[in-house]
Each structure stands twice: as C-alpha cells, then as structure tokens.
Amino acid sequence: MDHVPDHTTATPGYADTKGAQLKRLRRIEGQVRGLQRMVEEDTYCIDVLTQVSAVTRALQAVSMSLLEEHLRHCVVDAARESDEAGQAKIDEATAAIARLVRS
Amino acid sequence: MDHVPDHTTATPGYADTKGAQLKRLRRIEGQVRGLQRMVEEDTYCIDVLTQVSAVTRALQAVSMSLLEEHLRHCVVDAARESDEAGQAKIDEATAAIARLVRS
Amino acid sequence: MDHVPDHTTATPGYADTKGAQLKRLRRIEGQVRGLQRMVEEDTYCIDVLTQVSAVTRALQAVSMSLLEEHLRHCVVDAARESDEAGQAKIDEATAAIARLVRS
Amino acid sequence: MDHVPDHTTATPGYADTKGAQLKRLRRIEGQVRGLQRMVEEDTYCIDVLTQVSAVTRALQAVSMSLLEEHLRHCVVDAARESDEAGQAKIDEATAAIARLVRS
Numbered sequence: 509m510d511h512v513p514d515h516t517t518a519t520p521g522y523a524d525t526k527g528a529q530l531k532r533l534r535r536i537e538g539q540v541r542g543l544q545r546m547v548e549e550d551t552y553c554i555d556v557l558t559q560v561s562a563v564t565r566a567l568q569a570v571s572m573s574l575l576e577e578h579l580r581h582c583v584v585d586a587a588r589e590s591d592e593a594g595q596a597k598i599d600e601a602t603a604a605i606a607r608l609v610r611s
Numbered sequence: 612m613d614h615v616p617d618h619t620t621a622t623p624g625y626a627d628t629k630g631a632q633l634k635r636l637r638r639i640e641g642q643v644r645g646l647q648r649m650v651e652e653d654t655y656c657i658d659v660l661t662q663v664s665a666v667t668r669a670l671q672a673v674s675m676s677l678l679e680e681h682l683r684h685c686v687v688d689a690a691r692e693s694d695e696a697g698q699a700k701i702d703e704a705t706a707a708i709a710r711l712v713r714s
Numbered sequence: 715m716d717h718v719p720d721h722t723t724a725t726p727g728y729a730d731t732k733g734a735q736l737k738r739l740r741r742i743e744g745q746v747r748g749l750q751r752m753v754e755e756d757t758y759c760i761d762v763l764t765q766v767s768a769v770t771r772a773l774q775a776v777s778m779s780l781l782e783e784h785l786r787h788c789v790v791d792a793a794r795e796s797d798e799a800g801q802a803k804i805d806e807a808t809a810a811i812a813r814l815v816r817s
Numbered sequence: 818m819d820h821v822p823d824h825t826t827a828t829p830g831y832a833d834t835k836g837a838q839l840k841r842l843r844r845i846e847g848q849v850r851g852l853q854r855m856v857e858e859d860t861y862c863i864d865v866l867t868q869v870s871a872v873t874r875a876l877q878a879v880s881m882s883l884l885e886e887h888l889r890h891c892v893v894d895a896a897r898e899s900d901e902a903g904q905a906k907i908d909e910a911t912a913a914i915a916r917l918v919r920s
Contacts (some may be wrong), residue, residue, distance in 0.1 A: 521656045533647045540640045543673075547632050553624045553681035557707045560674045561714040564667055568714070568815060570646075571663045576808045578656035583785070584793040584800050594790050602782045604660045608815050609774060610919060611664040611671070671918060679911045682892070687903050690893040697893050705885040711918050712877060713816060727862045739853045746846045749879075753838050759830045759887035763913045766880045767920040770873055774920070776852075777869045784862035810866045817870040817877070 521581035522574055532570050539563045571608050575601070624684035625677055635673050642666045674711050678704070727787035728780055738776050745769045777814050781807070830890035831883055841879050848872045880917050884910070 522529055540563060546556050583601055587594035625632055643666060649659050686704055690697035728735055746769060752762050789807055793800035831838055849872060855865050892910055896903035 518655070520653050520659075522650070522659075523653070526650060526653075529650050530647055533643060533650065537640060537643045537647070540636060540643055544633055544636045544640070547625070547629060547636065550623050550626070550629075552621070553677055553685060554703055554707050556623075556625075557674055557677055557681070558710065560670055560677070561707075561710040564670050564674075564714040567663055567667050567670070571660055571667075572808065572812055572815065574656055574660055574663070575811065576804070578660070579785075579789070579804045579807065580801065582656060583789070584804070587790040587793045595786065598782070598785045598790070600657055601785065602778065604657050604664075605781065605811055605814075606778050607661065607664040608811075609778065611667040675911065675915055675918065678914065679907070682888075682907045682910065683904065686888070686892070687896040687907070690896045698889065701885070701888045701893070704888065705881065708884065708914055708917075709881050711914075712881065724861070726859050726865075728856070728865075729859070732856060732859075735856050736853055739849060739856065743846060743849045743853070746842060746849055750839055750842045750846070753831070753835060753842065756829050756832070756835075758827070759883055759891060760909055760913050762829075762831075763880055763883055763887070764916065766876055766883070767913075767916040770876050770880075770920040773869055773873050773876070777866055777873075780862055780866055780869070784866070788862060806863055810863050810870075813867065813870040817873040 521578040523581075525573065525577060529570065529573065532566065532573075536563060536566050536570070539566065568608070575604065575608070578604075621685075624681040626684075628676065628680060632673065632676065635669065635676075639666060639669050639673070642669065671711070678707065678711070681707075724788075727784040729787075731779065731783060735776060735779065738772065738779075742769060742772050742776070745772065774814070781810065781814070784810075827891075830887040832890075834882065834886060838879065838882065841875065841882075845872060845875050845879070848875065877917070884913065884917070887913075 520526075539559070543556065543559055543563065546559060579601065583594070583597045586597040623629075642662070646659065646662055646666065649662060682704065686697070686700045689700040726732075745765070749762065749765055749769065752765060784807065789800070789803045792803040829835075848868070852865065852868055852872065855868060887910065892903070892906045895906040
C-alpha cells in the first residue's frame, strides 16, 4: 500500500477557504484587465509598473494563503500518517517554497 | 518653465512594443482564469502554487520589459534635456525598481 | 502544561546539518569581504552588483536549507504532539516564509 | 574608436558614496558573523531565519544604492555621449536589474 495519498482525488488543503481564494483570483483578473486598459490608453510607464507590482503582490498573497493551508492540512496529515508520507510532503513543499522565493 | 515633461500626455516609453505588451497581458489574463478553474476543480495545492509562480514570473517579464523601454526612451531623453530632468527621472525609476525587487 | 515546546533550550531543527550551515555562512562572510575589496578597488558598478546578487542567492540557499530542516523536524514533531502545537508552529513558519518571499 | 568607455579604469558610479557603501558592507560582514554565532549556539531555527532575512534586505539596500549611482552617473554619461553608448549601458543595467529581481 502506498503511503502517499493519491492527491488527484483528495480534498485540497484550501477546501475551507476555496471561496476566498476564488474571490481573490477574480479580483486579480480584473486588475490584469485594468493593466491592459492602462497600456491601451498609453499610461505613463511608471504608473503601469506600479500597478504591475500591486498585481504581483496580490498573487503572492494567494500563494502564501494556499501554502499556509497546504502546510496546515496536507503536510500535517501526512506527518501523522507516517515518516515516509511526511518527508515526501515536506520535500514537495520545500520545492514549492523555493519557486515562490525565486519568482 | 518646467524641466520635467508632462508625462500624462507624452508618448509612453513602450509605444514601439505596445502590441507585444498587450498580447502578454491578455495571455496573463487567460492564465489567471486558468487558476480560477484549477481552484474550482479542487486541484492539488502544490499544482496550483506552481501555476501561480508561473503567472508571477510572466508579470515580472512584463515589468522588466516596461522598465527597459522606460530607461531606453524616457530616462535617456530626460538625461539629454537637462540635469534636473535626468535626475528626476532616475529618482522615479529607482523607486519603481525598488518596488519590483520587493514584490 | 504548555503544548508549545520551550524552543530556547531545544535542539534546533538544523542540528544534523549544523556543520554544513556554518561552512556556508563562513563562505558568505568571505564573499562579503570580497565585496568590500571590490568597492575599495573601484570595481565597475555592474560587476559589484553581479557579486552582490551572488551573495544574496547564497544567503537564500541558507534560508531554504534552515527552513527545510525546521519543517522536517520542529513542525513535524509539533504536529504529532498536538493540534495546538502543530498549528502554532505552522503559523510561525508561514510568517517566516512570508519574510523570505518579500526579502 | 570605441563608444563604450573602458570601465575597468574609469571612476565607478559610486565614487561619491564609496565610504557609505564600505560602511554598509562592514556592518553586513558583522551580521554574517552574528549568524555564525547564532548557529554555533543552537539558536532556534525561526530566529536564525529572521536574521538571515534582515541580512538579505541589507544586501538589497546596497544593490539599490549601487544601481541608483550607476544610473545617475554611468548611464546618464553614456546617454549623453552617443546613442550606441547609451543603449549598451541600458542593456547592461537591465540585465543587472533582472538579476536583482530574481535574487
């Protein structure tokens, strides 16, 4: 039997905050459309850049929230299941954090 | 007379690459909608996080491209106009770069 | 009784890799002294900047390594001890990751 | 004749702030030695991580200061010398900014 749960069908760690995550992503979609309008209207470069930084920070807030829920649920559950499952989840989470730090 | 050009009506630094910037921003809008679908379909946390990092990097590529065009056109033009205009543009660009580095 | 272990006297998560962490930090100290020499010798700005970026990446590698050991030991142990201890460690780790992402 | 000045012998952009840059780098060297002591004394992981983030931010402040001086002097001078020299300096500065943003 496999110690790592099949994550393709499992409840995701963000199940309890799914509505809030979707709301944030819809607001980010609106901000990206706002950026398109700014460029179409020849808005001054620095003003566009300021707004791109705001959208980047909003995306990072989504990342941090998803990561927190993942640690809180998926990693904790795996750590309680077995050493192997826990270590596998922590390797995976560490790789995701490294991508966040570099992006 | 004012040494800093009125940037609200001036041609932006990205005028020559406006089409490419819009194309990138439309692709990013599609990626953000893709993120919403992933969350709606309860995609595994780490797979959502990987995709959020990809969108963040795509936004940073837009920032770097806008910044390069801004330095290449607006800052160079201001530097040739006068010391005051050049320094004002460099103060402004440095603040924008600091926001990029921290976001 | 307190569910959160007294972390001031506990073995740190990086106990097994302490020698490697110290070796990295000594190499980073040498790199920072190298930066001082570059500035003293009036090295070209861009070459100094390239080397500052290298030192920043080396520090981030230390962070990622410490964080991985912390998740692997301290967080896993707390999660197995109790819900409260686990959640407290995850709140704390999430705040540290947020500082890493923004720094 | 070459339009790009020979940057190996030229005065660096940070010439006027050389003392301040060195002072910052010496303080950073002290902070890195402080990190070594923290690890030697088995300081709690999260407290070490917080201090690593502080050193990373101090290095980024050096980067931003060097970059500002580089734009203010080297890039402006090159932009006034010729189109070719200006564009070459901006290509180089943009690449350095991209390394900063990703590090």
